[in-house]
Amino acid sequence: MLDAIAAHLDDLYGLLRDPASDNRRIFTTLAGLEGHLDALRTNTKQFNGELQRLLRDDAADLATFDEVKRATVAYLEEFVTDLDVRKHAIAAAIARVEELGVAVLHTRALAGADLPVLPGAADPAPRWLAQRQAKWDGLHRWFAPLDGSLPAVETLQDIARRAIVSLLRVLERFGEARRRSASTIQDFRTLARWFSACPTDEDAHRLFNAAFGLWPARHAHLALDDPDEVPAATPWHAAPRVPVSPLLRTHGVTEKAARTARVRDVAEIRRRQRARALRERAELEAAWARLATDGTVRLSTFGELDHATFARLLHLLGRALSVRPGRDGLRRATTTDGRLEVTLRDPGDGRTATIRTPSGEFTGPDYAVEIRSPLREIRRESRDEEAL
Structure with missing residues (x-):
């Protein structure tokens, strides 16, 4: 845009x-110059607005950040590079143009504008020339102020500097948001968007529930006065509604009061x-x-x-057969409580x-089977020792 202004x-x-x-070319070139100057003002204001939108907490999301980031890059390329x-x-x-005369420029541009000639105050030429002079003064304020001010x-560089700082601040805020486990504010905002998208009030009520x-409470223990009126296989949502006692709604008990059951x-x-x-x-x-054996x-x-x-017996045999044979070819297993031990061998x-x-x-x-009770043998040995 700056290059276009210089070219015009x-x-x-x-x-x-x-x-x-x-003169017609002078008019169109001057109009193009003024159009680029207006676009420069508009784009600068728009970019400032995007920055303010990014800095607001209620609009700082990833989509907005990405949008403003692209706008900032485009702004830097358009306005700040080799500023x-x-x-x-x-x-x-x-x-250089002013050396040739701004009045000459506007006069020839007026001739090229081909405005209608009207008598008296209705003539558009004076107003048109005043507008062109105001535009030229605005061009001076942007690039060569006559009063010596900046x-x-x-300000384009200041805006770019603020944009970069704003992006860094928003990035820092996003980092803090990621470190938090959850954002209740974002959850409620998402829920609000869902509510606004509900086509009917019934859909909104279902979403709320x-x-x-x-x-709403469903009193599944209540029945119709005539239990045979509705088949037992009828789903609850297809069955007719059952009247609910007001006492149940207010106190949580039914009207059918009875004596407390005996313990x-x-x-x-x-x-x-x-x-x-x-x-x-x-x-x-x-x-x-009965199963204990005296030997094999x-x-x-x-x-x-x-x-x-x-x-x-089948239980004992199954436990023994589930064990791999030892080097002596015997399979040994015990019951869960350890009261019996079975030894099994295939002759x-x-x-x-x-x-x-x-x-x-x-x-x-x-099979050759030996079923013995180690606990009973220990008790027998204890009795024998006491007898001695």
Whole structure:
């Protein structure tokens, strides 16, 4: 833009030096010069406004920062690069044009404007010339003030300096925002944008309920007067509404008041549970005693077992078979409580064992099995030592 102003001034100087030049070209060149000067003022004000928008806390977001950053880079390239050189070039061009006469410039531009000639005060020429002189004075204030003050173009550097400082401040503010775990203000702003985008009031109410969890109460324990009126498989949102007592809404209880339920006597329940536990323990002890062997026996020697004892035998065999054989070829395992230890060995003779139960017969390899109770042996040894 500064280069365009300098170029138009040079064109005007060349046209004024040639008396035979076209007045229409002088008019269009002068209009272009004034247009670039107006654009310079407008762009400077607009850029200042962008900076103020960036500095406001309520508008400082990443999108605004990126927008102002691009505007700042464009501003620096357009106005600040080689500003001193271009400023002096424009001031020198103004001086050259003024040597040829600003009045001559405006007179020839007026002739090229081809304004209508009207009698008396209706003639537009005086007003047009006054406007051109005001524009030329504005050009002087920007680049070559007549009163010796600083030209307005010097403010371009100050604006650029403020822009860079503003960008750095906003970057620092963004860094502080990232260090915070969350921003409640941003959350509410986002929610406000969602509310403003709701097409209807019902949508806004649903959004409010979802955001704050303030759903209306649903009294799922209430039923219709006629329970058979609605099938049991009907979804609650498709079922008819049930009248809710005002007392329930105000005090949280229904109108159906009843006596307080009696406290249950759990002593009998505990007695039955204790008796059942003792009975199950006795059955388990009997099963372990039935399965215990005096040394190694074949699986077929068990012959016939009741269902509970057979289930515990299968449990022991399963635990033993899940263990890898040792170097001696034996598989050893214990029950969870450590009361029984089972040792299993495959004799390798291919014999088959059959065990009969009330539910049927079990057939499998006739393993060599030893089931003993280490705890019972320890107790027996203790009794023998006491007897001695």
